[in-house]
Amino acid sequence: MSVLTRYLAPLCFSSAAAALIAAAPIAGADPALPQPGSEDASQTIADLQSRGYDIQINWVNGYPRVALSQCWVNTINMADAPTVWLDIECPK
Numbered sequence: 001m002s003v004l005t006r007y008l009a010p011l012c013f014s015s016a017a018a019a020l021i022a023a024a025p026i027a028g029a030d031p032a033l034p035q036p037g038s039e040d041a042s043q044t045i046a047d048l049q050s051r052g053y054d055i056q057i058n059w060v061n062g063y064p065r066v067a068l069s070q071c072w073v074n075t076i077n078m079a080d081a082p083t084v085w086l087d088i089e090c091p092k
Contacts, residue, residue, distance in 0.1 A: 033076055033084075034048070036072075036074055036076055036087075037072050040072060041068040041090075042068035042071075043069075044086065054083045055083075055084055056079070056085045056086070057085075057088050058088065059088055059089075066091060070091060073087065074087040074089050
């Protein structure tokens with residue numbers, strides 16, 4: 001066994017192990033919240049409820065008497081866990 005092989009193998013192994021340990025917290029993190037406006041309000045609400053959040057709505061503009069599928073989310077505000085406030089705007 002050469003000197004290079006003798007010292008290089010443990011170095012490669014320890015470097016790979018360190019990289020896996022460093023990446024572990026990233027893999028276990030909660031998925032990101034949906035981007036405001038990326039989907040209609042009803043889809044955003046369903047997505048957040050499926051993740052266990054309680055939803056509170058702040059109607060900021062338009063007519064809240066239309067279907068939520070016609071409205072959009074302007075802002076997602078995290079309050080005391082697990083409550084999320086959504087600023088929702090609907091057409092006039």
